[in-house]
Structure formats: C-alpha cells, structure tokens
Amino acid sequence: MLLGTAITANGVTVLMIVTGAAAGAALLLPGLLGAVLAAVLGQLQMLWACCDGEVARWRQTFSPTGFFLDKLGHTVAEAGIPLALGVRADGGLDSIGGWTTLGAVLSVLVLVNKSLNDAVHLARSASGLPRLQDRAEEAAPRAAGVRRLRSLARFVPFHRAFHSVELTLLAVRHARTLPSLPAALAVELAVSIASLQRPDLVEGIRAQVIDKDRNPHWQPARLDDVDVPALQARFATWVAAADERQFER
Numbered sequence: 001m002l003l004g005t006a007i008t009a010n011g012v013t014v015l016m017i018v019t020g021a022a023a024g025a026a027l028l029l030p031g032l033l034g035a036v037l038a039a040v041l042g043q044l045q046m047l048w049a050c051c052d053g054e055v056a057r058w059r060q061t062f063s064p065t066g067f068f069l070d071k072l073g074h075t076v077a078e079a080g081i082p083l084a085l086g087v088r089a090d091g092g093l094d095s096i097g098g099w100t101t102l103g104a105v106l107s108v109l110v111l112v113n114k115s116l117n118d119a120v121h122l123a124r125s126a127s128g129l130p131r132l133q134d135r136a137e138e139a140a141p142r143a144a145g146v147r148r149l150r151s152l153a154r155f156v157p158f159h160r161a162f163h164s165v166e167l168t169l170l171a172v173r174h175a176r177t178l179p180s181l182p183a184a185l186a187v188e189l190a191v192s193i194a195s196l197q198r199p200d201l202v203e204g205i206r207a208q209v210i211d212k213d214r215n216p217h218w219q220p221a222r223l224d225d226v227d228v229p230a231l232q233a234r235f236a237t238w239v240a241a242a243d244e245r246q247f248e249r
Contacts, residue, residue: 009056013069016048020077027084030092030181038081045077075114082106089185186242194238 023041026034052070056062086103090096121131178184200218207216220226 003055003058007055009052009059009061010063010066010069012048012052012055013066013073016045016052017069017073017076019045019048020073021080023077024080024084027081027088028093032184034088035184038084042077042081045073049073071118075111078114079107079110082110091181180244182244183242186244187239190238190242191235194234 019041023038023045026038026041028034029037049070052066056066083100083103083106086100086106087093087096089099089103124131178187203216203218207213
C-alpha cells in the first residue's frame with residue numbers, strides 16, 4: 001500500500017518515531033481510553049517498523065539517515081513506554097512515586113542494553129571488521145562460561161505470557177466493566193502474575209534476542225488452537241483473586 005504513495009522509506013520511519021512516542025504519551029491518559037489507545041499505537045508503531053525497510057529495499061533507497069532514524073525510533077518507543085507505564089501506575093503526573101522510579105530504572109536499562117549492542121558494531125567497524133550478520137551462529141557466545149549462563153537464562157521465569165493475543169482481548173473487554181483505576185490495576189497485576197506460568201514470551205525472547213533463530217515454538221503453535229473456553233475460565237479465576245485495595249491511596 002505504501003509503495004503506491006509518494007512517502008519515502010525515511011518518511012515511514014518518521015511515522016514510526018511519532019507513533020512510538022504517541023504510544024507512550026497515550027499511557028498518561030486515565031482510564032481505559034489511554035490503555036487501548038497505547039495498545040493500538042504500539043501495534044501501529046511495529047507495523048511502521050516492518051514497513052520502512054521493505055520500502056527501502058523495494059526502491060533501493062538505503063541511507064545512513066534511514067539507519068539513524070530507525071535506531072532513534074526504536075529507542076524512543078522502547079525507553080519511553082516503561083517510564084510512561086510507571087507514571088500511569090502511580091496515578092498520573094500529579095502523583096509520581098515508586099512506580100515512576102521503577103519505570104525510569106527500566107528505561108535506563110533499556111538504553112544501556114541498546115547502547116551495548118550498538119557498541120559491539122561500532123567496535124568492529126573501528127577495527128576494520130565486517131558487520132555481524134543477524135544469525136544465531138553469529139550471536140552465540142565464544143566463551144563456554146557465557147554460553148552456560150545464557151542457557152540458564154532460558155529457565156528464569158520473567159516476562160512470560162499466556163496466549164497473549166487472546167488474553168489481551170479478554171483484558172480489554174473486561175476493563176470496560178471495572179469501576180476504577182485501582183480495580184483495573186489489580187486485575188492487571190493478577191493476570192500478569194498468573195501469566196508467569198506459561199513460557200511463550202520467554203520463548204519469543206529466546207528466538208528473537210538470545211539465539212536469534214527467528215523460529216519460536218509457541219504453545220500452542222497456532223492462534224486457532226487456543227482453548228478459548230479454558231482460557232476464559234482461568235481468566236475469571238484470576239479476576240476473582242484481584243485485590244484493588246493494594247492500589248488505593
């Protein structure tokens with residue numbers, strides 16, 4: 001669709017930057033509207049991120065400016081959203097507290113991680129070495145100790161999701177029935193804790209970041225195979241366990 005317009009690859013990347021920044025800003029809006037708007041803008045930002053490179057390849061318009069804009073866009077979105085989430089969890093800009101601090105720490109960690117990744121490529125370029133290709137064998141650690149640590153990281157139960165697409169839709173639908181922000185946060189916390197029992201997001205991180213084989217093994221393998229009634233039953237159990245009193249001031 002974009003190929004039929006006059007927009008350039010760099011123009012698509014600018015759209016990605018603006019959309020990613022808007023996704024973070026949307027989280028500052030109270031209530032369900034801000035959460036839904038941020039989710040939609042986040043998906044749109046990823047769509048632009050997939051399209052700018054395709055437009056550049058089709059038109060053969062690669063440039064250093066495009067590379068810089070792409071890096072800037074991902075940095076703005078990935079560092080801005082954790083901070084905005086922290087502010088939202090604290091109740092907004094007028095009540096900044098511990099959650100905002102936690103979000104800021106996570107943002108800094110994101111920036112440090114991205115800086116280290118870029119530093120690897122910069123060091124190789126300064127030494128006259130070719131750029132590393134995005135392949136699993138290139139990313140594999142040479143040192144045996146580091147390889148063992150990386151293999152152990154697969155078993156650390158963080159950032160796991162349980163059928164994330166269906167679960168997200170359930171959460172959005174249920175949020176419309178909640179009377180307050182503390183109630184919504186309590187349900188979100190209960191669902192997040194329960195989601196740690198499934199390995200799908202860790203598997204995605206493994207395929208995308210650790211091994212970089214781009215071949216995740218989802219459980220189940222297809223969205224059509226999700227047992228929706230069973231998921232709805234589990235979701236109802238998680239909602240019943242939510243305690244909004246911990247988020248009330």
